[in-house]
Amino acid sequence: MATVETRKLTKEFTGHAGEGVFAVNGIDLAIKDGEFMVLLGPSGCGKTTLLRMIGGLEHPTSGDILIGDHIVNDLPPRARSIAMVFQSYALYPHLNVYNNIAFPLRAAKMPREEQKKQIEWAAGILGIEELLKRKPRQLSGGQRQRVALARAIVRHPNVFLLDEPLSNLDAQRRASARDELQQFQRRIGTTTIYVTHDQVEAMGMGDRIAVIDKGSIRQIGTPEEIYDEPADTFVATFLGSPPMNLVKRDDEILGFRPEHFFPASQAGSTDDLVPLQFTPLREEYLGAERLVYGDVDGVRAIARFPSTTHLEIEAGHKVDFAVRRQHLKRFDIETGLRRYGAG
Amino acid sequence: MSSQLQPIAPPPIESGPGISYNPRTARAKRIGARAALYSTAMFFVIFAAMPFAWMILTIFKQNADLYQQPMQKSPFSFWGELNQPPTLENLRFLLWDTNYLVFVKNSLVVGFFTVVITLLLAMPAAYALTRLSGGWGESLGIAIFLVYLIPPTLLFLPMTRIISELNLKNSIWSLVVVYPTFTIPFCTWLLMGFFKSIPWDVEEQAMIDGYSRFGAIIRAVLPLSVPGILTVIVFSFTLSLHEFVYSLAFVTSTANKTISTGVTTELIRGDIYFWQALMAASVLVAIPIAILYNLFLDRFIAGFTLGAVKG
Numbered sequence: 001m002a003t004v005e006t007r008k009l010t011k012e013f014t015g016h017a018g019e020g021v022f023a024v025n026g027i028d029l030a031i032k033d034g035e036f037m038v039l040l041g042p043s044g045c046g047k048t049t050l051l052r053m054i055g056g057l058e059h060p061t062s063g064d065i066l067i068g069d070h071i072v073n074d075l076p077p078r079a080r081s082i083a084m085v086f087q088s089y090a091l092y093p094h095l096n097v098y099n100n101i102a103f104p105l106r107a108a109k110m111p112r113e114e115q116k117k118q119i120e121w122a123a124g125i126l127g128i129e130e131l132l133k134r135k136p137r138q139l140s141g142g143q144r145q146r147v148a149l150a151r152a153i154v155r156h157p158n159v160f161l162l163d164e165p166l167s168n169l170d171a172q173r174r175a176s177a178r179d180e181l182q183q184f185q186r187r188i189g190t191t192t193i194y195v196t197h198d199q200v201e202a203m204g205m206g207d208r209i210a211v212i213d214k215g216s217i218r219q220i221g222t223p224e225e226i227y228d229e230p231a232d233t234f235v236a237t238f239l240g241s242p243p244m245n246l247v248k249r250d251d252e253i254l255g256f257r258p259e260h261f262f263p264a265s266q267a268g269s270t271d272d273l274v275p276l277q278f279t280p281l282r283e284e285y286l287g288a289e290r291l292v293y294g295d296v297d298g299v300r301a302i303a304r305f306p307s308t309t310h311l312e313i314e315a316g317h318k319v320d321f322a323v324r325r326q327h328l329k330r331f332d333i334e335t336g337l338r339r340y341g342a343g
Numbered sequence: 344m345s346s347q348l349q350p351i352a353p354p355p356i357e358s359g360p361g362i363s364y365n366p367r368t369a370r371a372k373r374i375g376a377r378a379a380l381y382s383t384a385m386f387f388v389i390f391a392a393m394p395f396a397w398m399i400l401t402i403f404k405q406n407a408d409l410y411q412q413p414m415q416k417s418p419f420s421f422w423g424e425l426n427q428p429p430t431l432e433n434l435r436f437l438l439w440d441t442n443y444l445v446f447v448k449n450s451l452v453v454g455f456f457t458v459v460i461t462l463l464l465a466m467p468a469a470y471a472l473t474r475l476s477g478g479w480g481e482s483l484g485i486a487i488f489l490v491y492l493i494p495p496t497l498l499f500l501p502m503t504r505i506i507s508e509l510n511l512k513n514s515i516w517s518l519v520v521v522y523p524t525f526t527i528p529f530c531t532w533l534l535m536g537f538f539k540s541i542p543w544d545v546e547e548q549a550m551i552d553g554y555s556r557f558g559a560i561i562r563a564v565l566p567l568s569v570p571g572i573l574t575v576i577v578f579s580f581t582l583s584l585h586e587f588v589y590s591l592a593f594v595t596s597t598a599n600k601t602i603s604t605g606v607t608t609e610l611i612r613g614d615i616y617f618w619q620a621l622m623a624a625s626v627l628v629a630i631p632i633a634i635l636y637n638l639f640l641d642r643f644i645a646g647f648t649l650g651a652v653k654g
Contacts, residue, residue: 107553
């Protein structure tokens with residue numbers, strides 16, 4: 001088990017015109033022992049580069065990487081005691097499942113008997129004992145993922161690095177894999193860094209989430225903190241489906257979640273209400289909930305209701321809506337950063 | 344919630360030909376297409392196999408059958424009033440009364456060393472060009488491939504200088520030095536295509552799993568490039584086997600000749616052609632290669648197209 005830390009970690013690539021492009025720009029990150037840390041961001045934000053640097057597959061331009069309090073900048077991947085699961089699972093196509101899992105043990109020159117014991121243990125945890133003789137091409141996506149995980153845990157690494165391991169699964173399988181993966185990590189207790197662009201995975205699995213955009217960390221926090229108290233407009237709109245509504249008012253931007261936006265007539269008490277004029281345009285019925293698309297002061301906004309709520313609104317007609325004061329987040333109009341304090 | 348949007352009508356479709364389907368004519372068309380396909384295929388089979396068939400039949404012909412009048416004698420038959428029965432005499436002559444077996448041995452030796460040298464140099468070159476050299480790799484790979492296109496009839500002049508400097512004139516080792524000059528560029532390019540098709544992830548996974556880059560290449564990349572390596576072996580071997588210009592230019596003594604030059608100089612004496620032995624000498628070499636090529640044809644094409652699409 002180990003902590004993982006990055007200090008002012010930077011990776012600069014050379015762009016097409018020969019100019020420097022920062023894939024990762026001075027990231028400071030401290031991951032606790034046994035923590036499930038999710039790196040969340042849009043594609044191309046640098047999260048995978050960050051993970052690859054921690055894994056030793058990319059060399060940082062500057063800054064330090066520490067695993068278990070040791071600087072590992074110049075150590076090759078094999079000396080870092082890490083295990084990585086790639087998006088493609090990267091199973092060795094020419095080896096059967098048993099030999100795939102045995103691969104890291106053979107590299108470590110473990111005696112055959114001991115190898116067998118470890119492989120059986122890993123296969124048992126992931127429930128793939130009956131697949132050991134198969135070749136990777138004979139496995140389904142979910143089975144491949146389990147084999148890749150078994151290969152990752154078999155040599156008891158200090159850190160797991162997972163690069164979008166669920167993105168190759170179909171939607172149904174993904175939900176159960178999310179659950180399995182998190183339980184599995186809790187049981188093993190190994191420090192895990194998980195890269196994804198899927199906010200549902202991030203929210204559902206992470207102990208903490210680091211939201212990354214354009215090579216920099218925008219916010220680090222628990223899923224609740226990230227969702228309820230976004231540090232800037234990027235985080236506010238990147239998380240949440242549909243995202244937070246942002247409305248310009250005076251010299252600042254007001255942000256509120258669609259589920260906190262409702263007709264003023266439905267409010268019980270009125271003392272902490274902030275009134276907003278909403279013009280509904282279109283409605284989406286999603287089974288459990290209902291989304292109403294419209295605009296506030298000419299800006300797109302969405303309101304979300306449980307399907308059980310009955311609404312009497314007509315398209316194209318202004319309605320008095322409101323948000324409770326504690327649900328209203330204020331952001332700086334220039335920087336997009338959150339403004340704290342009384343408003 | 345009621346919508347206030349005006350419906351947008353799509354532009355009307357101008358009238359065109361309707362779709363008609365007549366099962367009878369469709370069936371006739373299908374049969375016609377099949378017939379055309381098979382007759383074309385048959386034509387090419389005959390076109391390709393006919394020379395071989397003729398060569399093989401010729402091997403067993405007696406001289407009188409080939410040379411004597413009347414010309415009504417069938418070149419494809421051994422029986423009947425005019426033709427004489429088949430004979431093994433020509434094969435015996437080729438194998439025991441000429442240096443054919445020496446040529447075969449020389450060709451095998453040259454081929455073997457050409458293959459080994461090609462593999463040793465082309466594999467690291469191709470790997471480095473695909474994985475390590477960034478944007479330069481592809482253009483450099485194509486540049487190396489272009490070297491292959493310089494005809495040997497031009498290159499043998501400067502090569503002669505090198506061979507005599509190395510004191511390898513009139514030795515099969517001169518060919519071992521020269522042949523890799525055209526097998527390596529081509530095979531490097533060919534292997535680049537194969538290496539590109541191996542996911543980089545697998546190699547990085549091997550490095551994560553505890554191997555150095557070199558160890559990862561040996562354990563994860565090479566097992567996956569077996570088709571490419573076999574292609575290179577077959578290709579460079581056959582290339583060295585049928586090479587003629589260098590072999591003619593650098594080797595003069597009978598004992599050091601390879602098949603391609605030996606057969607044509609030993610079995611054609613002045614204006615006398617030992618037709619049956621010539622045919623036997625060619626067929627004996629051509630058949631194994633044809634079989635090898637057929638076994639690897641798919642991989643060959645895969646290799647070429649991999650290179651074509653990605654490199």
